[in-house]
Amino acid sequence: MYQKYFKRGIDLFLSFCGIVVxxxxxxxxxxxxxxTSKGPVLFKQKRIGKNDTHFMIYKFRTMYTDTPKDMPTHLLENPDAFITPIGHFLRKTSLDELPQLFNILKGDMAVVGPRPALWNQYDLIALRDENGSSTIRPGLTGLAQISGRDELEIPIKAKLDGQYAQKITFLEDVRILFATVFSVLCSEGVQEGKHS
Structure with missing residues (x-):
């Protein structure tokens, strides 16, 4: 009942209030x-939404405009060479994610859900199709985000997404939101560049 009747309304309320405040x-x-750097303020990128539809995600731009496109930052050989002066701070504090409040308001995303995959992350998309997590809106934060973020292997990330999709409750969303605040304050799970 929560997912069907109340979750979207709460997302609208929280995203609108967040934008205003x-x-x-x-x-x-x-x-x-x-x-501090040339280029647009916002970074837009094609991501996978509910039921494998595509949408453009909004973030504050933290990298130079000549950065390779459609590649997760943690896969870059030397990400520091591409990150702008303010970019490190924005990424460490997750402030670069704030424009996604507009994605939530539009209906592309939810406050809590699986993080939206890049359009070319075929392995992650396939696993989400198998476990049913592709049928819900992707989120600003989610179970995988509070369980390791970039440090998680894709099968583990997808498994957590599936677990969340099978049991969406108000209390679980509240728990994930509070855990996200703690994770952001501690900069947990943020990984820049390839790690051996």
Missing amino acids: LSPLLLILAVIIKC
């Missing part, structure tokens, strides 16, 4: 990004 911060970050 955080609008001064969003404006300040936009100005800093524009003043």
Whole structure:
């Protein structure tokens, strides 16, 4: 009942309130990004949404415009060479994710759900199709995000996504949100560049 009747309404309320309350911060970050490197303020990238549809995800741009496209940052050989002066701070604090509040407001995403895969992450997409997690909206945060983020192997990440999709409750969403705050404050699971 929660997923069918209430989850979307809560997402709308939280995203709208978040945009209003955080609008001064969003404006300040936009100005800093524009003043410290060439290129647009926002980074847009094609991602996989509910039922394997495509949408453009919004993030604050943290990398230079000549960075290889459609490649997860943790797979870059030397990500530091591509990250802008303010980019490290934005990524470490997850402030670069704030524009996704507009994705949530539009209906592309939820506050809690599997993180949206890149359109070319075929292995992750296939596993999500198998376990049913591709049938729900991707989220700003999720069970995998509080369980290791970039450090997780794709099969483990997909398994956690499937576990969440099978049992979506209000209390679980609240638990994930609080755990996300703790994870962000501690910068847990953030991995930049290839690790052996």
